[in-house]
Amino acid sequence: GAVVSQHPSWVICKSGTSVKIECRSLDFQATTMFWYRQFPKQSLMLMATSNEGSKATYEQGVEKDKFLINHASLTLSTLTVTSAHPEDSSFYICSASPPLAGLSDTQYFGPGTRLTVL
Amino acid sequence: AQSVTQLDSHVSVSEGTPVLLRCNYSSSYSPSLFWYVQHPNKGLQLLLKYTSAATLVKGINGFEAEFKKSETSFHLTKPSAHMSDAAEYFCVVWGVYSSASKIIFGSGTRLSIRP
Numbered sequence: 001g002a003v004v005s006q007h008p009s010w011v012i013c014k015s016g017t018s019v020k021i022e023c024r025s026l027d028f029q030a031t032t033m034f035w036y037r038q039f040p041k042q043s044l045m046l047m048a049t050s051n052e053g054s055k056a057t058y059e060q061g062v063e064k065d066k067f068l069i070n071h072a073s074l075t076l077s078t079l080t081v082t083s084a085h086p087e088d089s090s091f092y093i094c095s096a097s098p099p100l101a102g103l104s105d106t107q108y109f110g111p112g113t114r115l116t117v118l
Numbered sequence: 119a120q121s122v123t124q125l126d127s128h129v130s131v132s133e134g135t136p137v138l139l140r141c142n143y144s145s146s147y148s149p150s151l152f153w154y155v156q157h158p159n160k161g162l163q164l165l166l167k168y169t170s171a172a173t174l175v176k177g178i179n180g181f182e183a184e185f186k187k188s189e190t191s192f193h194l195t196k197p198s199a200h201m202s203d204a205a206e207y208f209c210v211v212w213g214v215y216s217s218a219s220k221i222i223f224g225s226g227t228r229l230s231i232r233p
Contacts (some may be wrong), residue, residue, distance in 0.1 A: 004161070006213070034221070044162075044223045080215060084201040093162070107221075 003027055004096050006110035009103055014118055021079045021113045023094030029074035030096035034107060035067075038091040050077045074099075084117045091115075120145045122154035122211045124224035124230075132232045137196040140228045141183075141209035144190060151192045153183055156206040165207075168192060180201070204231045 003026040036044040056069035063087050068080040075095040091114050095107035102111050125140040152166040166177025174201040183194045209224040
């Protein structure tokens, strides 16, 4: 149980275009999902916390207008990278926590999406 | 404030020998601590977590970690390394600071296993 999927797993786009990444919890409902980015050989950096039915909470330094997050249902959150540029190329990972889990409970991670902007 | 430091960026051990991956944390409140493993081209997998219960936590694949408040450490150990343990390991702290939950990943430790 507790499987999280991401789609696509790999995407290449041209500079200036927008890319949408989906994160789904397959066998549980997730009131909270998290979005991370990971540069090569580096750790994960939390970008934002996505709450179902409300606005996402962004970490300091993350541009809200560039990284649009929508958490429309209890099983789906999307991250849209708008007007992507080469410096946005990265590995984007989402995670989800089951409801009523409490702050200290486990996150289940998706397999990640590799974005390359040409 | 919260922080987590993984003291070694790379650890190499021989198959069958013990593994020690070090993690120190800093937190204003009693944190929850996790170890995750990331195999190449795969998602992060939870190894174990500490949430103020027993200080010695046993996880999957023979790994365990001990929470030592006096040393602010949460080192990951395994008695005997296996080739399949080669991966990137992340120590994670999750707590509440200024009424907001914060999750912070360590920089990661790459574990290599020599035949």
